[in-house]
Amino acid sequence: MAYKQFILVCGGTGCESSKADDIFRELHAQADAQGVGDEVQIVKTGCFGFCEKGPIVKVLPAESFYVEVKPGDAKEIISEQIIKGREVNRLLYKDDHKKDRLKVEDIDFYQKQYRIVLRNCGIINPENIDEYRPLRRCFFP
Numbered sequence: 585m586a587y588k589q590f591i592l593v594c595g596g597t598g599c600e601s602s603k604a605d606d607i608f609r610e611l612h613a614q615a616d617a618q619g620v621g622d623e624v625q626i627v628k629t630g631c632f633g634f635c636e637k638g639p640i641v642k643v644l645p646a647e648s649f650y651v652e653v654k655p656g657d658a659k660e661i662i663s664e665q666i667i668k669g670r671e672v673n674r675l676l677y678k679d680d681h682k683k684d685r686l687k688v689e690d691i692d693f694y695q696k697q698y699r700i701v702l703r704n705c706g707i708i709n710p711e712n713i714d715e716y717r718p719l720r721r722c723f724f725p
């Protein structure tokens with residue numbers, strides 16, 4: 585099945601301890617309830633490296649980077665972004681001095697990082713290496 589949109593839910597320890605598993609389940613439940621369960625692939629990934637802002641959820645190909653997500657946000661992520669194509673603005677990460685929406689690679693926190701092992705997190709499924717999502721990598725072009 586060729587999905588057009590992907591929701592990556594951080595499954596790292598920090599985010600898991602802040603209900604990422606509940607977010608993952610609720611996103612699936614909402615996608616099914618809103619009739620788009622077959623149109624969006626929802627996967628867990630490794631740590632995005634920004635644990636203090638977790639739980640992290642990223643939507644591709646829009647590159648929406650949501651922080652401090654709660655299970656109750658799943659309904660809006662599905663209805664607004666997946667169905668209507670509008671980002672959930674209140675969940676987007678914003679630096680204090682950069683008020684606009686930021687791409688992940690523009691976030692100050694990531695400027696001095698060079699990810700190697702988790703460079704393709706969310707793009708390659710470690711449990712099925714043949715399943716490759718032909719989208720941009722999570723972090724750096």
Ligand code: FES
Nearest residue numbers: 594596598599635
């Ligand atoms: S555990 Fe989610 S960003 Fe690190």
